Amino acid sequence: MPETVEGARSPVELSVVIPVYNEEAVLPLLVDRLRPLADSWGVSYEVLCVDDGSSDATPVLLQRLRREWPQVRVVRLRANAGHQAAISAGLARARGDWVATIDADLQDPPEAIGEMLAVARAEGVDVVYGVRGDRASDTAFKRLSARAFYRSIRALSAVDAPVDAGDFRLMSRATVDAVNALPEHHRVLRLVVPALGFPSASVSYTRAARAAGESKYPLGKMIRLSVDSLTGFSIAPLRFATWLGLLGGVAALGVLVYAVIAMLLGNTLPGWTSTVVIVAAVGAVQLLALGILGEYVGRMYAMLQGRPSYYVAHDSLVDSSARARH
Ligand code: UDP
Ligand code: MG
Numbered sequence: 001m002p003e004t005v006e007g008a009r010s011p012v013e014l015s016v017v018i019p020v021y022n023e024e025a026v027l028p029l030l031v032d033r034l035r036p037l038a039d040s041w042g043v044s045y046e047v048l049c050v051d052d053g054s055s056d057a058t059p060v061l062l063q064r065l066r067r068e069w070p071q072v073r074v075v076r077l078r079a080n081a082g083h084q085a086a087i088s089a090g091l092a093r094a095r096g097d098w099v100a101t102i103d104a105d106l107q108d109p110p111e112a113i114g115e116m117l118a119v120a121r122a123e124g125v126d127v128v129y130g131v132r133g134d135r136a137s138d139t140a141f142k143r144l145s146a147r148a149f150y151r152s153i154r155a156l157s158a159v160d161a162p163v164d165a166g167d168f169r170l171m172s173r174a175t176v177d178a179v180n181a182l183p184e185h186h187r188v189l190r191l192v193v194p195a196l197g198f199p200s201a202s203v204s205y206t207r208a209a210r211a212a213g214e215s216k217y218p219l220g221k222m223i224r225l226s227v228d229s230l231t232g233f234s235i236a237p238l239r240f241a242t243w244l245g246l247l248g249g250v251a252a253l254g255v256l257v258y259a260v261i262a263m264l265l266g267n268t269l270p271g272w273t274s275t276v277v278i279v280a281a282v283g284a285v286q287l288l289a290l291g292i293l294g295e296y297v298g299r300m301y302a303m304l305q306g307r308p309s310y311y312v313a314h315d316s317l318v319d320s321s322a323r324a325r326h
Contacts, residue, residue, distance in 0.1 A: 011044070011095050012043075012044045012045055012046045012095055012096045012097075013043040013044050013045065013096060013097050013098060014041065014043050014044070014045040014046075014096045014097070014098045014099070014100065014113075014117065015045065015046050015047075015048055015090075015094035015095060015096030015098070015099045015100070016034070016038070016045065016046070016047045016048065016099075016100045016101075016102060016110075016113065017048045017050065017087060017090030017091060017094055017099060017100065017101045017102075018030075018047065018048065018049050018050065018090070018101075018102055018103070018104050019050050019052055019083055019086035019087050019090065019101075019103070019104065020049050020050060020051050020052060020054065020058055020062070020086075020104045021051075021052040021053070021054055021058075021080060021083070021086070021104075021216045022054045022055060022056045022058060022213070022216060023054070023056075023058055023104045023105065023213060023216075024054075024056045024057040024058050024061060024213075025212035025213035026104050026105050026106065026210075026211050026212045026213050027058065027061045027062070027065070027104065028061075029106060029211045029212060030104055030105075030106055030110075030211070031065060031069070033106065033110055034047065034110045035069060037110050037111060037113070037114065038071070040114070041113070041114050041117065043117070045071055045096070046071050046072075046073050046094070046095060046096065047069070047071055047072045047073070048073045048074075048075065048090050048093060048094055049062050049065075049072065049073070049074050049075070049104075050075045050076075050077065050086045050087070050089050050090040051074060051075065051076040051077065052077050052080055052081055052082070052083070052085075052086040053076075053077050053078060053079045053080035053081065054080075059076060062074045062076075073093075075089060075090065075093055077089060082221065082224070083167070083216075083217070083221070083225075084167075084186070084187055084188060084189055084225070084228075085187075087101050087167060087189055088179075088187055088189070091176050091179055091180060092180050094176060096173070097172070097173050098117060098120065098170055098171070098172060098173070099170070099171050099173070099176045100113045100116065100117075100169070100170045100171075101167050101168065101169060101171075101189075102167075102168050103166075103167065103168065105210045105211055105212075105213065106208060106210070106211035107137075107207055107208050107209070107210055107211075108130055108166075108168035108205065108207070108208075109205055109206075109208065112130055112168070112203055112205050113170065115203050116128040116130070116169070116170035116203055117170060119201050119203055120170055120172070120201070123199075123201050124199070125198070125199040125200050125201045126171065126172040126174060126175045126198035126199055126200065127169060127170065127171050127172070127175055127193060127194075127198050127199070127200035127201075128169060128170040128200065128201050128202060128203060129162050129165040129168075129169045129200060129201075129202040129203075130165060130166070130168035130169055130202070130203060130205055131162055131163075131164055131165045131202045131203070131204050131205070132164045132165070132166065132204075132205065132206075132207045133204035133205060133206060134206040134207065135164070135206075135207040136206075136207075137206075137207060137208055137209040138207060138209075145222065146164070149225075149226055149229070150163045150164055151163070152230075153191065153229050153230070153233065153234075156230065156233075156234040156236045157191065157229075157230075157233035157234040158233075158234075159191050159194055159195045159233055160194060161190060161191050161194040161195075162194065162200075162202055165190060165202065166190060167189055167190055168205075169193065171193065171198075172198070174198070175193065175196060175198050178196050178198075178311075179192060179193065179196070182305075182306060182307060183304075183305075183306040184232070184305050184306065184307070186228045186232060187232075188225065188228050188229045188232055188233070191229055191232065191233050195233070195307070196311060197311050197313075198311075232305070235298045235301070235302075238294050238297065238298045238301075239294075239298075241290070241291070241294050242290075242291040242294045242295060243291075244287075244291075245287040245288060245290045245291030245294070246287070246288065246291050248283065248284070248287040249283075249284040249285075249287040249288040249291070250284075252280040252281070252283040252284035252287065253280070253284050255276060255280040256276070256277050256280040256281055256284070259272070259273050259276040259277050259280065260273065260277065
């Protein structure tokens with residue numbers, strides 16, 4: 001168990017956070033598989049189900065489950081807020097020294113949670129990622145889009161995110177506190193967590209097919225996640241606009257010079273040169289100004305995101321008294 005300052009008042013050693021959206025078909029299967037495992041972990045635990053505004057029988061099933069399984073906690077969101085927001089709500093409420101996040105549909109094997117905990121303790125790391133070694137059960141489109149997603153985010157952002165790690169992971173209390181402290185909306189946790197830079201390890205697992213029901217991630221939500229990832233972790237699109245402005249500005253200056261030369265050579269209609277010069281000059285000034293504005297907007301955005309510009313791994317003065325862990 002980590003010797004965090006919060007450790008003393010944490011009532012459980014492990015929280016399992018599960019986002020649940022219209023999963024009436026899956027819940028009974030999940031419970032059958034998770035409960036015997038949880039009881040075999042040998043740690044005190046809570047299973048924190050975040051009902052993401054389900055409109056099927058999920059809320060009823062969860063209330064029943066809460067009565068039958070004392071370690072279950074249910075948090076219900078008023079409306080469907082999305083997978084990432086549901087996990088964030090769970091992280092904000094989890095009380096464990098360790099917090100695991102896992103999808104409800106049994107695509108991630110709950111068996112791996114015990115393994116993650118063992119790895120975290122043996123290697124003294126804060127984060128253990130579940131990495132999808134084999135995703136043969138996913139559709140070709142899902143695999144292809146996931147591949148494109150993970151590779152382009154890696155290329156465009158400065159975050160060293162593990163490839164093919166989704167939202168199945170174990171985090172220490174210190175990590176969860178750091179995530180909770182970020183003021184950001186639209187958090188993409190699979191990028192936020194690696195960006196925090198805590199020592200990490202990973203366990204590989206085979207991504208199974210959904211145990212029952214339909215995917216709750218239609219194309220629209222997948223695109224949303226990609227846009228959030230890109231805009232949240234890269235100012236490449238903004239930079240692109242800046243460069244476009246600069247290029248446009250230079251091109252407009254070229255047109256201006258051409259118009260003046262053409263006039264001096266005398267082969268222009270009266271009034272043509274002045275028109276072109278005005279249009280080109282105004283265009284150049286606007287595009288360049290937009291580029292400059294873009295740079296400042298980028299800085300403001302970074303400040304609004306409120307991510308610290310560094311994270312301290314350890315400080316000998318503080319660590320000798322408070323943290324004996326690493
Ligand atoms: N989920 C959620 N809110 C949503 C969509 C999904 O809480 O708006 C949950 C869902 O119940 C599941 C997890 O997020 O536990 C992953 O969703 P899903 O399995 O449908 O996504 P896929 O595996 O198809 O990408
Ligand atoms: Mg799934």
